Amino acid sequence: xxxxxxxxxxxxxxxxxxxxxxxxxxxxxxxxxxxxxxxxxxxxxxxxxxxxxxxxxxxxxxxxxxxxxxxxxxxxxxxxxxxxxxxxxxxxxxxxxxxxxxxxxxxxxxxxxxxxxxxxxxxxxxxxxxxxxxxxxxxxxxxxxxxxxxxxxxxxxxxxxxxxxx
Numbered sequence: 001x002x003x004x005x006x007x008x009x010x011x012x013x014x015x016x017x018x019x020x021x022x023x024x025x026x027x028x029x030x031x032x033x034x035x036x037x038x039x040x041x042x043x044x045x046x047x048x049x050x051x052x053x054x055x056x057x058x059x060x061x062x063x064x065x066x067x068x069x070x071x072x073x074x075x076x077x078x079x080x081x082x083x084x085x086x087x088x089x090x091x092x093x094x095x096x097x098x099x100x101x102x103x104x105x106x107x108x109x110x111x112x113x114x115x116x117x118x119x120x121x122x123x124x125x126x127x128x129x130x131x132x133x134x135x136x137x138x139x140x141x142x143x144x145x146x147x148x149x150x151x152x153x154x155x156x157x158x159x160x161x162x163x164x165x166x
Contacts, residue, residue: 022069032065077111
């Protein structure tokens, strides 16, 4: 029997729409949430320029979450590689709620708003216990490579606060 192949990969280049929010889960995993906006433009059949902005909910975990919270701020241009994740939960009225987010695997800071020489390259390894390489450039002269472990943790609650967690 052949196994089917599939791909869940998201690539974004966009600007942060809100400052990162860093939280800890009940199991002491660190999670950082922030928004990224991407813009699209095209000419319609009359030759008029049309524009559309998409807003994305983004989630980073553990060491990468801590770094995102430390160096990112509203307006910065970032490159995000990740995967789509949809969470479901039951709200306080018994209704089923859904939220689709981008779980960050790799991130590069493209526009550092005056903090010259800072960049991140978090390379994802296979499996749930992904090992990530964090690279912080020092004025483009040297790179300091540090390896960290990152484990995603499932977070669940039974009320409307679930929507506010991320």
